[in-house]
Amino acid sequence: xxxxxxxxxxxxxxxxxxxxxxxxxxxxxxxxxxxxxxxxxxxxxxxxxxxxxxxxxxxxxxxxxxxxxxxxxxxxxxxxxxxxxxxxxxxxxxxxxxxxxxxxxxxxxxxxxxxxxxxxxxxxxxxxxxxxxxxxxxxxxxxxxxxxxxxxxxxxxxxxxxxxxxxxxxxxxxxxxxxxxxxxxxxxxxxxxxxxxxxxxxxxxxxxxxxxxxxxxxxxxxxxxxxxxxxxxxxxxxxxxxxxxxxxxxxxxxxxxxxxxxxxxxxxxxxxxxxxxxxxxxxxxxxxxxxxxxxxxxxxxxxxxxxxxxxxxxxxxxxxxxxxxxxxxxxxxxxxxxxxxxxxxxxxxxxxxxxxxxxxxxxxxxxxxxxxxxxxxxxxxxxxxxxxxxxxxxxxxxxxxxxxxxxxxxxx
Amino acid sequence: xxxxxxxxxxxxxxxxxxxxxxxxxxxxxxxxxxxxxxxxxxxxxxxxxxxxxxxxxxxxxxxxxxxxxxxxxxxxxxxxxxxxxxxxxxxxxxxxxxxxxxxxxxxxxxxxxxxxxxxxxxxxxxxxxxxxxxxxxxxxxxxxxxxxxxxxxxxxxxxxxxxxxxxxxxxxxxxxxxxxxxxxxxxxxxxxxxxxxxxxxxxxxxxxxxxxxxxxxxxxxxxxxxxxxxxxxxxxxxxxxxxxxxxxxxxxxxxxxxxxxxxxxxxxxxxxxxxxxxxxxxxxxxxxxxxxxxxxxxxxxxxxxxxxxxxxxxxxxxxxxxxxxxxxxxxxxxxxxxxxxxxxxxxxxxxxxxxxxxxxxxxxxxxxxxxxxxxxxxxxxxxxxxxxxxxxxxxxxxxxxxxxxxxxxxxx
Numbered sequence: 001x002x003x004x005x006x007x008x009x010x011x012x013x014x015x016x017x018x019x020x021x022x023x024x025x026x027x028x029x030x031x032x033x034x035x036x037x038x039x040x041x042x043x044x045x046x047x048x049x050x051x052x053x054x055x056x057x058x059x060x061x062x063x064x065x066x067x068x069x070x071x072x073x074x075x076x077x078x079x080x081x082x083x084x085x086x087x088x089x090x091x092x093x094x095x096x097x098x099x100x101x102x103x104x105x106x107x108x109x110x111x112x113x114x115x116x117x118x119x120x121x122x123x124x125x126x127x128x129x130x131x132x133x134x135x136x137x138x139x140x141x142x143x144x145x146x147x148x149x150x151x152x153x154x155x156x157x158x159x160x161x162x163x164x165x166x167x168x169x170x171x172x173x174x175x176x177x178x179x180x181x182x183x184x185x186x187x188x189x190x191x192x193x194x195x196x197x198x199x200x201x202x203x204x205x206x207x208x209x210x211x212x213x214x215x216x217x218x219x220x221x222x223x224x225x226x227x228x229x230x231x232x233x234x235x236x237x238x239x240x241x242x243x244x245x246x247x248x249x250x251x252x253x254x255x256x257x258x259x260x261x262x263x264x265x266x267x268x269x270x271x272x273x274x275x276x277x278x279x280x281x282x283x284x285x286x287x288x289x290x291x292x293x294x295x296x297x298x299x300x301x302x303x304x305x306x307x308x309x310x311x312x313x314x315x316x317x318x319x320x321x322x323x324x325x326x327x328x329x330x331x332x333x334x335x336x337x338x339x340x341x342x343x344x345x346x347x348x349x350x351x352x353x354x355x356x357x358x359x360x361x362x363x364x365x366x367x368x369x370x371x372x373x374x375x376x377x378x379x380x381x382x383x384x385x386x387x388x389x390x391x392x393x394x395x396x397x398x399x400x401x402x403x404x405x406x407x408x409x410x411x412x
Numbered sequence: 413x414x415x416x417x418x419x420x421x422x423x424x425x426x427x428x429x430x431x432x433x434x435x436x437x438x439x440x441x442x443x444x445x446x447x448x449x450x451x452x453x454x455x456x457x458x459x460x461x462x463x464x465x466x467x468x469x470x471x472x473x474x475x476x477x478x479x480x481x482x483x484x485x486x487x488x489x490x491x492x493x494x495x496x497x498x499x500x501x502x503x504x505x506x507x508x509x510x511x512x513x514x515x516x517x518x519x520x521x522x523x524x525x526x527x528x529x530x531x532x533x534x535x536x537x538x539x540x541x542x543x544x545x546x547x548x549x550x551x552x553x554x555x556x557x558x559x560x561x562x563x564x565x566x567x568x569x570x571x572x573x574x575x576x577x578x579x580x581x582x583x584x585x586x587x588x589x590x591x592x593x594x595x596x597x598x599x600x601x602x603x604x605x606x607x608x609x610x611x612x613x614x615x616x617x618x619x620x621x622x623x624x625x626x627x628x629x630x631x632x633x634x635x636x637x638x639x640x641x642x643x644x645x646x647x648x649x650x651x652x653x654x655x656x657x658x659x660x661x662x663x664x665x666x667x668x669x670x671x672x673x674x675x676x677x678x679x680x681x682x683x684x685x686x687x688x689x690x691x692x693x694x695x696x697x698x699x700x701x702x703x704x705x706x707x708x709x710x711x712x713x714x715x716x717x718x719x720x721x722x723x724x725x726x727x728x729x730x731x732x733x734x735x736x737x738x739x740x741x742x743x744x745x746x747x748x749x750x751x752x753x754x755x756x757x758x759x760x761x762x763x764x765x766x767x768x769x770x771x772x773x774x775x776x777x778x779x780x781x782x783x784x785x786x787x788x789x790x791x792x793x794x795x796x797x798x799x800x801x802x803x804x805x806x807x808x809x810x811x812x813x814x815x816x817x818x819x820x821x822x823x824x
Contacts, residue, residue: 013448015438016621022453026427036425038460041434041451048450055467134452140773209428277697278690285689286800288739288765296717298710299693304707308750338720353700382616388698 001172001232002037003029003059004051008068009151010043012100013221021156028160030209031180033222034173044068048191049080057084057142060076062171069134077148089119093124095135103134106383111369131158138167144333145171151240169224178223181234184247185217186254186396193217205229216254219245243404255283255290261406262293262343270341270403271297272310272331275349275365279395295339300331310334310346321360325377326388327365329332332377336370345369345404347398351387365394413585414449414473415441418464420480420489421563424457432480433568440572442503444580445590445634447621456480461492469496469554476584478655479563481546489560492648494533496553501531504538507547514545543570550579557583578642589781590635593646596648597629598666598808605629612648617641628666631657655816666694666811667702673818674705674755681814683709684743686721687761687777691807705749712743722746722758733772735760737789740778744789748782755817759810763799777806781813 005025011017019385020037029035029179037060042048049068056063064115082089096118120126120137127147132155138147147167149159188196190212197208207227211218221237223230238245246257260268271294273280281297284290298309301324305310311334312327328346336344349365356362363383368375377407380397382390417437423429434451441447454460461480468475474560480489494501510528532538532549537560539548544567550559559579561571592757600608602624609620617638623630631647635642642802650657652764674681683706685692693709696702710721715734718724723746724739732738748756761777768774775795780787792809794802 012537013438013451014621015442015447018435023430026425030427035427036453037455039425039451039453041448043449073573139413211427230639243601269710273648273690273693277702278685278693278711279697279707279714281690285691285711285713285763285803290689291713295714296710296712296721298708298721299683299689299690299697300517301693301697301703302707305751309708312738333811351697355798373414387700391694391697 001061001174002059003034003035003062003064003355005039006055006056006063006065007039007041007151008044008061008065010048010074011355012324014066017151017242017389020153021151024153024157025064025066025160028164029091030220031222032164032208033166033178034168039082044074044076046076046080046083049076051143051197053080053084057123057146061173061285062167063141063142063144063146064190065146067148067150069136069148070118071134074314075116076120076344078116078137081124081141081146081148084146085121085123086305087122087140088118088129090122091115092118093125094136107341123149126161127159129155129159130162131155132219133162136163138170142176179217179230180220180222181225182236182249182250183219183221183237183241184249184254184257185219185241186215187244187400188217188241188247190217192221196240197237200233200240202229202233202236202387205233208286213391213398218250221293236256240270242409243400246400246403253283253287254396256287256401258399258403258406259293261403267342267406268293269338269343269345269399270295270335270339270345270346271336272306273299274301274306274331274347275351276347276391276395276398278337279344279391280347280398283399296335298335303347306331306399309338311338323350323360323366325368325379326367329342329370329375332368332370333375343402344368344375345398345402346370349390349394353387353388363390365390367394367398369402369405371405401409413507413690414472415446415474415476415585416449416468417451418468418475418477419451419453419563420456421453422463422486424453426453428638433563436565436569437478437572440576442632443592443620444576445561446580446585456486456488457798458488458492458495460610460615461488462495465492465496469556469558469707473556473585474579475553475558477558477560478568481529481548481560481562483523483529483546485525486540487528490528490531490533490549493536493549493551493553493558496558497533497535497551499534501532503527503729504530504547505530511545515735530654534818538573539575540562541567541571542574543567548575550590556715564565571788573741575728591639592632592634594661595631595633595649595653596661596664596669597631597653597655597656598627598658599656599812600629600653602629605631608652609649612645612652614641614648616644617645627808628803630662647674655819656817658812664816665699666808667696667780668699670811670815670818671696671699671702671705673815677818679708679754679818680705681755681757682707682747682751683810684718684756684758685709685711686713686718686743686782687763688803688807688810689713689763691766691803692757692759692810695811707753708747710747718743721750723750733774735778736760736789737778739782740780740789741787744780744782745787754784755814756787757810757814758778758782759806761802761806763802765799775802777802777809780812781811781817 066326124137124139136149300306314329331346346368352362368377453493500778536549548561714717724742743758744756758780780789
């Protein structure tokens with residue numbers, strides 16, 4: 001009882017489009033406790049497609065196909081399935097009327113080739129497409145079921161969401177209505193995470209996978225068969241992770257968690273970034289409504305800018321160097337005072353590849369946070385990271401510092 | 413004479429690792445005027461692998477395999493190829509000594525399973541791996557050649573670089589030593605680009621593909637058989653694109669082009685970003701040496717910050733609104749004066765999803781640039797883009813404005 005995926009289209013093998021629908025399907029299956037047994041990518045070639053469909057249908061219960069449903073001559077998926085089934089194509093008059101209506105609505109004339117999108121192999125069941133023009137269809141082939149969906153990523157994903165559960169049910173694939181909890185994690189590597197979680201009892205209640213999206217992790221826990229034990233395990237995992245677990249679900253972000261924490265205590269933030277170069281501001285302003293908590297972000301790249309924008313004394317930089325505890329603290333306090341924010345955050349470091357010294361090698365960074373209950377600074381060293389990864393890791397360390405401060409006991 | 417790709421590993425079908433080596437191989441082939449005929453992903457299952465190897469070798473001249481060469485029991489690629497060839501495994505004593513030496517060097521004891529990495533199917537040719545521990549190998553199977561490389565992306569890519577040309581030559585695959593030129597393009601969509609290029613004569617000299625990486629494009633032109641005609645065509649394409657073609661090669665970036673242009677005339681830049689939230693600074697500081705031209709970037713998210721960091725008069729905001737020509741110009745001039753930069757760049761707009769009005773709907777943005785020869789501002793409307801895409805497009809429009817100003821005739 002296995003599932004295969006078949007991506008169809010010359011453009012995928014010529015580098016014009018990158019195949020991504022397989023990963024979308026896999027993610028949907030994993031969330032249901034299933035997985036893929038095999039994937040293939042084939043060009044728009046009738047003989048090759050027919051042979052592959054027969055081969056896959058011999059060994060798999062469900063074959064999900066993506067692509068080749070467009071209106072042009074090289075879209076051969078309908079014809080290939082019809083040939084594999086030994087049937088002809090029929091034109092769906094209702095669908096045809098719908099397509100014609102859409103063209104009329106857009107004020108465009110409908111080319112005869114567009115009518116091809118209303119064709120499907122005789123005896124197959126249409127699958128409604130609420131996300132685009134070409135519907136999909138499903139057919140029994142050999143011991144399995146072949147499902148054909150459009151290759152446009154938005155349409156493929158939308159139709160999967162709409163139809164996958166019914167298809168799995170009809171195919172008799174044992175999908176468990178399992179809950180899956182996604183925990184968003186920063187501040188621990190995969191092997192340390194494994195070590196931490198191995199200590200917990202109760203793993204019989206869940207399957208676990210961790211998806212690294214550096215420098216973060218997504219930890220996915222799927223219920224097995226005991227809801228109460230699963231809930232207890234999730235609670236225990238959250239407790240073990242502590243501040244490192246900043247949120248829930250695939251749509252959350254570290255920056256969104258920081259903004260939630262700030263808003264929860266009606267606090268504002270201002271930033272003075274040096275080595276992170278605007279990335280902290282960029283991450284925070286990706287979140288709708290960031291302006292409610294983020295007042296300003298002074299990217300003080302040149303030393304003179306640290307004075308002009310964050311009020312750092314030029315002598316302080318001359319005495320300690322721009323990458324120093326004193327300057328990080330002055331930046332954090334300076335931007336806090338200048339903007340009246342509850343928290344002032346600062347980063348200053350050496351992103352490389354040049355600019356390091358023996359005392360302050362490339363990868364050295366000072367973070368500072370000034371808040372209602374005083375200021376503190378942290379020094380880190382991240383040698384060996386390239387410039388882009390260095391910026392990314394430091395930006396997330398900075399977000400974590402704000403999150404911990406703003407989530408702690410209210411000092412007021 | 414076609415080429416197939418086979419990715420091997422349970423982890424790829426369980427969502428633990430995302431398959432990316434196929435795209436790397438495809439890119440290498442495309443650069444040589446070749447493409448893929450088929451790709452497959454299969455689990456670590458001996459029977460399935462043997463069947464697929466036979467099937468692929470019947471139809472393709474070269475089968476490139478990735479993965480399954482590690483030291484553990486579930487790494488079955490060696491065994492599968494041996495079974496397909498009808499031979500046994502032999503242990504390479506020289507390789508074994510090399511692996512033992514590496515363990516000794518690291519002060520670790522070598523587990524007997526590690527010796528498996530010195531095995532290969534009898535009669536196959538080893539492929540040196542300068543990027544990791546497990547070597548690859550190549551074997552003639554049916555009418556084709558099977559090549560097995562490690563799945564670790566860095567090793568796969570490195571070995572491809574080292575061995576692909578020789579493998580293609582030995583397989584008799586007609587690779588042309590063709591030059592490929594990659595032009596980096598911003599400011600034109602794919603269909604307009606097509607229209608622009610269709611007007612040019614001389615397309616017989618090159619094949620063309622465009623890779624959209626929104627909001628940019630990479631245009632790849634590959635030489636056919638007339639070097640002089642190819643050079644003339646590339647020159648004509650560059651001329652037709654004008655300022656829209658900002659650079660060359662896959663490693664270039666729009667931000668790097670801006671920094672090059674600034675440095676070429678010894679000019680500096682300061683930015684006051686509102687709606688782009690730090691993204692312009694982030695893009696520029698991804699480039700090593702950005703500090704030579706970028707002085708500061710004041711992300712003035714709150715209205716008060718526009719006054720505190722960029723010296724914008726609060727009355728001006730009250731009179732015109734934060735998203736206005738007057739405020740954009742004041743931000744650009746203010747940050748320029750405050751930092752002494754040659755150019756002052758500003759963005760102010762409504763990223764959404766909320767905050768729009770009938771007169772200034774979501775997607776409205778003002779860009780301004782103040783320079784040695786005065787200041788000017790531009791209004792754009794990008795309705796329908798989500799927040800993240802809006803920021804990205806506006807940031808690139810802003811980079812393009814600086815690039816055009818700094819590349820134009822020197823006003824001095």
